[in-house]
Amino acid sequence: MDRTPSPRATALDAVHRALGATMTDFAGWSMPLRYGSERAEHQAVREAAGLFDLSHMGEITVTGPQAGELLDHALVGHLSALRVGRARYTMICDADGGILDDLIVYRLAEQEYLVVANAANAQVVLDALAGxxxxxxxxxxxDRTGYALIAVQGPASPGILAGLTDADLAGLRYYAGLPGTVAGRRALIARTGYTGEDGFELFCAPEDAEPLWQALTDAGRPVGLVPCGLACRDTLRLEAGMPLYGNELTTATTPFDAGLGRVVRFDKPGDFVGREPLRAAAERAAERPPRVLTGLVARGRRVPRAGYAVVDAEGRAIGEVTSGAPSPTLGRPIAMAYVDAAHAAPGTEGVGVDIRGTREPYDVVALPFYKRRT
Structure with missing residues (x-):
């Protein structure tokens, strides 16, 4: 008998299936991979707007007089210094400094924070915080069952949302969130995202997800909004140089290995888990990191995948691809890879990727591959 548990369905599962989405099992959730063309969905977000179901993400609420101090101890950031209504990208590390997950933390009130973890790591994060x-x-x-999460992303997203909410979107800064109503439904409206575009993430009650999705669809249809799946979300974040847990970030990497040492706050009061190993990692990175996370752009058409070797002109391994895909915006395959520091500077000559036994030439470039117009 097959005892494999069935993937969990989000509150929008019936909507995705009615739209003809190709569904996939992702981190124990049944999620839309695409609705039609991945490229068309990707381009809609870059040029107009896309609508995403992100209800698989893991929400954990932390409350109490010392909620901020607990997060300061458990995470690498200085969360007690976060102002109410603001959000911060941060990480939770193990005692050796390895990354357990990357997170966004919202301060909802003086004694209340919302920690948002990646779906695959939500239980790990909850257990680590409890420990x-x-x-x-x-x-x-x-609070993983207490929220549905819908994102509207792209240059048209402020205009779409403005007609549906009483919130002051013009005054809502990037990495900030405020309570409000959207299409008459209560939501936490956050100016955050994972696409490299302007946009919003809306945390709402699961029973409000379908009417909220429909209202956004109706408001966005005249300006080109389309539903988007996980496939284009991955190419969008790759173009924007945003790391993915399990690819660029793992327990074998520290924030300094990933070029994200800025999230570690050694100046905050008190001790925090992983402080000394992370300090050592910071010193190594300052001297000369063994490998650097960098960008690669193909000269040809063959697509690199995670795990492929990055090689020098003689075919010797000098790194490893962590993420790779065709880039709809650049029109060529791209990759993020950890590459030996001596070969990681933009413009370095003679770098290639071993794709099934053939060395394909690649240009070393700075991350990100794409920056939105401001």
Whole structure:
């Protein structure tokens, strides 16, 4: 008998299936991979707007007089210094400095924070926070079933949302969130995203997800909004140089290995998990990191995939691809890769990728591959 658990369905599952989405099992959730053309969905986000179901993400609420101090101890960032209504990108590391997950933390009130983890790591993050909770006057609540999460991303997204909400979108800064209503439904409206474009993520009650999705669809249809799946979300984040847990970020990497040492705050009060190993990693990175996360752009048409070797002119391995895909915006395959520091500078000659036994030439470029027009 097959005892494999069935993937969980989001509150929008029936909507995706009615739209003809190709569904996939992702981190234990049944999620839309695409609705039609991945390229068309990708281009809609770059040129107009796309609508995403992100309800697989894991929400954990932290409350209490020492909620901020608990997060300062458990995470690498200085979360107690975060102002109410603002959000911060941060990480949770193990005792050796390896990355357990990358997170966004929202401060909802003086004594309330919302931690948003990647779907595959939500239980790991919850368990790690619980293991670090002792001695703090703070409580944890697993809110993974308490939210649906819908994102509208792209240059047309502010105009689409403005007609549906009472919130001051013009005054809502990037990495900020505020409570409001959207199409008459209560939501936390956050100016965050994972596409490299302007956009919003809307945390709402699961029962409000379908009417909210429909209202956004109706409001966005005249300006080209389309539903988008996980496939184009991956190419969008890759073009924007945004790391993906399990690819660029793992327990074998520290924030400094990934070029994200800025998220580690050694100046915050008190101790935090992984402090000394991370300090050592910072010193190594300052001297000369063994490998650097960098961008690669193909000269040909063959697409690199995670795990492919990056090689020098003589075919010797000098790194490894972590993410690769065709870039709809650049019109060529691109990749992020950890490459030996001596070969990682933009413009370095003689770098290639071993694709099934053939060395394909690649140009080394700075990340990100794409920056939106401001």
């Amino acid at each position: 670090r909770q002792a001695g703090f006057d703070a409580a944890l609540r697993d």
